[in-house]
Amino acid sequence: MLLPTEDLVLLHSPTFNGNEWNYVKECIDTGWVSSAGKYVDLFEKKLEEYTGVKRAIATCNGTAALHICLIMAGVNRNDEVLIPALSFVASANAVKYCDAIPHFIDSEEATLGLDLEKLDVYLNDITEIINEECFNKQTRRRIKVVMPMHTFGHPVRMDELLKVAKKYHLVVVEDAAESIGSYYKGTHTGGLGLLSALSFNGNKTITTGGGGAILTNDESLADLAKHITTTAKLPHKWEYNHDRVGYNYRMPNINAALGCAQLEQLPEFLEKKRVLANRYAEAFSNVDGVRFISEPINCKSNYWLNAILLDERYVSELEKILSMTNGSKIMTRPAWTLLNRLTMYSSCPAMDLSIASKIGSGLINIPSSITLAKNI
């Protein structure tokens, strides 16, 4: 294969082939670019219809959505939140914003998500249940939430996760930042936790420039989420009164306009991403020591970021592969540095992370833009 030298092949670039111009221009023409305007409401409604989750609340980004989900899940200062060590830093930061402590959990090779059997054994060992609350016997802190993350769009085994959560009295917040368009046994990711967070950052399957959303089937939590993300201002025609510490986390109308247009194209995007993923799967099927990450059983993945996993025999080649591909203007990247290895989280509690570590040393994300499906 000849490597392109003229153009950079990005890891994930957005496509704007739909009504983006029309909707954004309408915002500018009417002057409704900010917090008020019809596109925020419309985007939320379309997200509800698409995901099948009762309520969606648009936010300025996915990190903001995660932060609010954790607040509403009842996370307090010094609580622990179980999150995968193999995740983007926003997962841990959102916990930290609540003055709570991330507690790092191992992943499994099949889904790249939490290993639920290992988690069960671990929690059975280190926790005790007091008055239907879970406490870490080692740190004496309450463990309030488990936050699975659907890595690169591949759903976590939610049946098993819900069982573990129930057994240990944990609230489930789904980090669905990467998984719009991904389904677990027919349910859209984010639809099984009490709350979940989506992201529409520029590198995601669909984008609003910067943006995210909170999903929940609980109407009163949804109302509260809207309230907290819009400075907790009490409704009044002219008075400025706020009843709790709130956040300026709402999505501007101009970004929501972009989102409405993108959402219209999502089914088409997903089809193309599947074509590309199938092509990758086929191409790598005969390559010794390389496994292409395919969607888990009973799941439909959005294939947001395609990934390959090098066999342990070849992990020493990882840096060379990254260097060669990026040097040839084909963007690739390794897994995120495991969160427990980042300076600010290195003293947080963590279980044995051998599989996450193994995945981390062998994983490579490869170009996944839908434009790449054009010539297949």
Next chain:
Amino acid sequence: MLLPTEDLVLLHSPTFNGNEWNYVKECIDTGWVSSAGKYVDLFEKKLEEYTGVKRAIATCNGTAALHICLIMAGVNRNDEVLIPALSFVASANAVKYCDAIPHFIDSEEATLGLDLEKLDVYLNDITEIINEECFNKQTRRRIKVVMPMHTFGHPVRMDELLKVAKKYHLVVVEDAAESIGSYYKGTHTGGLGLLSALSFNGNKTITTGGGGAILTNDESLADLAKHITTTAKLPHKWEYNHDRVGYNYRMPNINAALGCAQLEQLPEFLEKKRVLANRYAEAFSNVDGVRFISEPINCKSNYWLNAILLDERYVSELEKILSMTNGSKIMTRPAWTLLNRLTMYSSCPAMDLSIASKIGSGLINIPSSITLAKNI
């Protein structure tokens, strides 16, 4: 005067008469709508040129900018931050996000900003300086920052403020969210504090949909601000490594594109706002018991939101005036509920707030969109 019944006269609506559509269309055409792209850099450069402050860092909104300013000013958990009770809730929330405590200060009628002489007397009474740090003798907490806010675009008396700050070893963070285009003795607001925050919310003088910026003349603080607002990711071609708790506070490129176009029109907007303010000043000059708020001596105000102040004899009429004007589709609003009166801040320390209270009971903001200057 006949009141319009067909159209709503908004308090402040944006105007898009420039290159908004060209720049935003370019973002959509090129696919650069998100965190990377030329408009964020350009917007920051143009802000630096316009304000004369060395460095500007664009953020997703003004609240985010305030939050980061306070972190970088060295505010730690349980520190106190001096802020006006007469301000928007974001001032207090930003303090709270640092796990610090807002300490409410009185305002003065002339500028609607902090009363510096009263503040000096108060601090002299309640504080002691230990090792060049200021401590509240009553609460035993450190007072780290004073954060003046340039109310409705009218500059605080910065010479006096800087004197008080120096005397009590306080870091100055300017809340310039409302004052782009306002000058104190020839210096743009935000240029005299160690750090300052601007806002480009939809109701501001210029807008990016949602947006803000941090200003500082300190190069190393500016670099740090950029780092913290972009998840504290260390620069590397493919690795994801972060060296501290960071935030997802960057401004998306599509919003910055809007901002670049708006900034080009700012001088024209300011002229029109001045024409409107002068017309209001003239109209109210003969109205008994009503004072139109004019720019302070030696200052140039942007007249973001025009305001009148009812004489004490007439404050009982405030609700009636608000009700009548809003009922006639002319949007008006009172001052914000004083921050010390909001449930979540009611137990925070506060000095005597009699003037803020007086202003709060008599102030009315009146329509200030530049389109209103058209027919003058």
